[in-house]
Amino acid sequence: MKLVKEIVWLLHKDGLLEWRSGYALGGILLYVLSTVYILYASFEKIEPSLWNALFWIVILFASVNAITKSFVQESGARQLYYYSLLSPISLILAKIIYNVGLLLVLSLLSWGAFTLFAENAVTDNGLFFLAIFLATLGFSITFTFISAISAKANNNSTLMAILCFPLIIPIIMTLINLSKMALDLKIKANIENDLYTLLGIDALLLGMTLVLYPFLWRD
Amino acid sequence: MIHKNWWKYLGVVILLYVLTVGMLVPLKPGISDIDPSSVRTGETVTFKVWGYNSKFAQAQQPTRAWLKLDDERALSAERVVVKSDTMLEVEFRIPPYLPVSQKVQDFSLILDNDVDGPSVLPSAVFITQDSVDAARGEQVWVNNPVQDLSNVSGMTFPFRNILGETIRNTYFHVALWLAMFTIFIAGVFQSVQYLRLRTPSRDHWAVSYTTIGVLLGILGVVTGAIWAKNTWGAFWSWDVKQNTTAIALLIYLAFFVLRASFEDPEQKARVSAVYNIFAFAALVPLIYVIPRLTDSLHPGAGGNITFGSQDLDNTMRMVFYPAVIGWTLIGVWMATLLYRVKRIQEKLWDVY
Numbered sequence: 001m002k003l004v005k006e007i008v009w010l011l012h013k014d015g016l017l018e019w020r021s022g023y024a025l026g027g028i029l030l031y032v033l034s035t036v037y038i039l040y041a042s043f044e045k046i047e048p049s050l051w052n053a054l055f056w057i058v059i060l061f062a063s064v065n066a067i068t069k070s071f072v073q074e075s076g077a078r079q080l081y082y083y084s085l086l087s088p089i090s091l092i093l094a095k096i097i098y099n100v101g102l103l104l105v106l107s108l109l110s111w112g113a114f115t116l117f118a119e120n121a122v123t124d125n126g127l128f129f130l131a132i133f134l135a136t137l138g139f140s141i142t143f144t145f146i147s148a149i150s151a152k153a154n155n156n157s158t159l160m161a162i163l164c165f166p167l168i169i170p171i172i173m174t175l176i177n178l179s180k181m182a183l184d185l186k187i188k189a190n191i192e193n194d195l196y197t198l199l200g201i202d203a204l205l206l207g208m209t210l211v212l213y214p215f216l217w218r219d
Numbered sequence: 220m221i222h223k224n225w226w227k228y229l230g231v232v233i234l235l236y237v238l239t240v241g242m243l244v245p246l247k248p249g250i251s252d253i254d255p256s257s258v259r260t261g262e263t264v265t266f267k268v269w270g271y272n273s274k275f276a277q278a279q280q281p282t283r284a285w286l287k288l289d290d291e292r293a294l295s296a297e298r299v300v301v302k303s304d305t306m307l308e309v310e311f312r313i314p315p316y317l318p319v320s321q322k323v324q325d326f327s328l329i330l331d332n333d334v335d336g337p338s339v340l341p342s343a344v345f346i347t348q349d350s351v352d353a354a355r356g357e358q359v360w361v362n363n364p365v366q367d368l369s370n371v372s373g374m375t376f377p378f379r380n381i382l383g384e385t386i387r388n389t390y391f392h393v394a395l396w397l398a399m400f401t402i403f404i405a406g407v408f409q410s411v412q413y414l415r416l417r418t419p420s421r422d423h424w425a426v427s428y429t430t431i432g433v434l435l436g437i438l439g440v441v442t443g444a445i446w447a448k449n450t451w452g453a454f455w456s457w458d459v460k461q462n463t464t465a466i467a468l469l470i471y472l473a474f475f476v477l478r479a480s481f482e483d484p485e486q487k488a489r490v491s492a493v494y495n496i497f498a499f500a501a502l503v504p505l506i507y508v509i510p511r512l513t514d515s516l517h518p519g520a521g522g523n524i525t526f527g528s529q530d531l532d533n534t535m536r537m538v539f540y541p542a543v544i545g546w547t548l549i550g551v552w553m554a555t556l557l558y559r560v561k562r563i564q565e566k567l568w569d570v571y
Contacts, residue, residue: 152486153481153490159480162473163477166470169505173509174509200504201501201504201508205500215489219486
């Protein structure tokens with residue numbers, strides 16, 4: 001019960017900070033919209049296979065940018081305050097949940113922007129939404145944990161990229177497979193195999209994060 | 220000295236055994252090629268057959284040959300003429316109708332004599348029927364089932380058509396890969412111990428094991444690429460197994476980049492231990508789950524069964540299992556050397 005209370009409190013705090021500054025969401029929205037506009041301006045008509053690749057590239061880089069900030073914005077003094085108030089599990093869980101929400105909003109907005117500027121290449125909307133949801137789950141778990149690691153070292157964004165991209169590849173490989181099926185680029189077969197793999201990877205990484213973060217958070 | 224370091228000597232002895240036996244034991248005689256490989260029904264055809272490592276001319280009894288349809292049905296050769304140790308001319312009379320209802324049927328070629336023992340070329344000859352009539356095929360079929368195969372003793376490795384001599388790479392590529400995984404697991408274990416005990420020596424061990432694991436991994440990729448050149452036709456064909464392996468190595472190279480970006484030794488040890496455990500967890504789906512879901516040329520992926528379950532015979536096992544143990548022991552030895560270098564650096568120069 002204490003855990004849930006702490007998480008709700010942290011989510012409220014992060015949401016409030018975001019509401020007041022609008023920094024993360026605004027910056028990312030600008031990024032997504034300008035990328036999609038450039039794509040539209042240069043391609044005009046986007047083939048489904050290209051649509052698939054471009055969509056996930058936009059989501060991937062937007063997610064990295066969005067999540068890198070999660071631990072950097074916490075100042076040293078505030079960290080000390082957290083140590084005395086919270087359990088590490090609730091801190092990391094709150095960050096992950098917040099980032100899932102952020103990425104979900106981000107991906108759905110990008111999907112909307114793609115539909116607006118190009119067209120909706122997705123034929124199976126339900127499956128594609130499921131793929132987006134599982135992707136945001138995996139992205140936010142991995143990126144949040146890696147941003148916690150790279151926040152400990154001072155050269156942040158470079159290290160973040162070096163650590164993140166190889167670790168995220170298993171999720172991306174499964175994801176691309178799923179979204180190809182949702183775009184009718186591939187015959188739908190063994191969907192549940194891919195779904196279970198993705199869910200399994202997400203669960204494994206979440207478990208590792210919860211076990212390891214208590215060793216990481218405090219210097 | 221020998222009491223304390225017996226396992227190092229054991230590792231060296233095992234690897235010497237693997238190198239000599241793995242390289243010197245000959246392959247079992249096999250069939251490398253047949254010409255023509257596609258014929259029509261109703262013909263009498265003389266096939267040229269090339270053997271590999273075979274001794275047709277030295278056989279006491281005449282070499283026998285069959286075209287095998289299935290376990291019960293086979294055609295036997297009308298005439299076998301030995302041209303040399305590695306070349307035969309085999310004459311078959313193909314019946315006008317085949318007892319199958321397909322237009323094209325593949326047959327395996329089986330040779331047998333008392334020196335080489337039996338050898339098989341799967342799907343050697345494709346016979347095209349002029350008209351399909353399974354019932355008449357049954358009537359005209361002169362069945363000579365494959366039987367009384369000779370039993371030849373001697374130590375040989377199996378002959379597989381595409382693999383040929385490269386089958387010996389099993390003792391390097393596959394064994395190095397398994398040794399790498401053992402070493403990585405040892406590294407992760409040391410990282411876990413570091414997080415529990417916080418003694419610097421555990422961190423030294425974790426780094427030493429991981430470094431050696433990466434070295435074995437690179438050797439595994441290189442031997443794999445050489446094998447791929449000989450069997451798939453290219454060193455690197457962007458196969459899913461090759462890609463995931465490259466990514467796995469990137470994950471571990473990132474480990475060293477991460478370590479380089481810390482000044483404080485305690486923080487460096489702690490954060491890199493955390494990353495090491497996390498990376499290993501991410502590695503398992505990458506290496507063992509994803510390739511199974513995707514099409515791949517590599518055995519053990521995309522529904523392919525692994526090499527071992529089908530082709531590893533008892534002679535190969537006698538070399539393969541020691542090879543895994545040998546490479547692991549040598550890997551551990553190298554890791555202990557690295558560990559000692561780190562200890563000395565710490566003592567002498569205060570370098571962590």
